[in-house]
Amino acid sequence: DQQVKQNSPSLSVQEGRISILNCDYTNSMFDYFLWYKKYPAEGPTFLISISSIKDKNEDGRFTVFLNKSAKHLSLHIVPSQPGDSAVYFCAARIPSDSWGKLQFGAGTQVVVTP
């Protein structure tokens, strides 16, 4: 049973506008949430993370918001750029596990149009 869900398989956004990617989870034991970005024919690369004790983390154009009561997190990209076109994976970690033992969502394909 998938504990991390990304219900939007794709998202199209105009260059310069905001991209909002959503992720829901079911396991309240998760203590860290991460976003990975993946280009075609490449492996995923780490983008940004947030601890479960925080509700927001910002890194340049990327901001992740966490709503623990709703078991929901989102990634905001502002402004969106053509190079942001990629698949974005939401992931979560259980405290007792290795940092690499992550539960991933199915991914959201983002297309940024000129």
Add this chain to the structure above:
Amino acid sequence: DAGVIQSPRHEVTEMGQEVTLRCKPISGHDYLFWYRQTMMRGLELLIYFNNNVPIDDSGMPEDRFSAKMPNASFSTLKIQPSEPRDSAVYFCASSFSQELFFGSGTQLSVL
């Protein structure tokens, strides 16, 4: 460092054949992970090693799957016999601390 290196990049085989995927982690990393990506389920952890020792193989789907790490610089994932439902992209990743570094993956197609 060249990063995590996987081979082959693409593998096409027939049902029933043995498939071996290979991975060279980043030098100095003490954790190695094998993930599988499918459209429906995204990335799923199959197995991971710490200092060459398998720690958790609960994600390995069946006995047809096996993984080894004979030394710190090499790991294999073997499927025998392969089935069409094994078709997916298989990623190897390594880490030393908190960040996970992925290889470019092996696209496996079982006909």
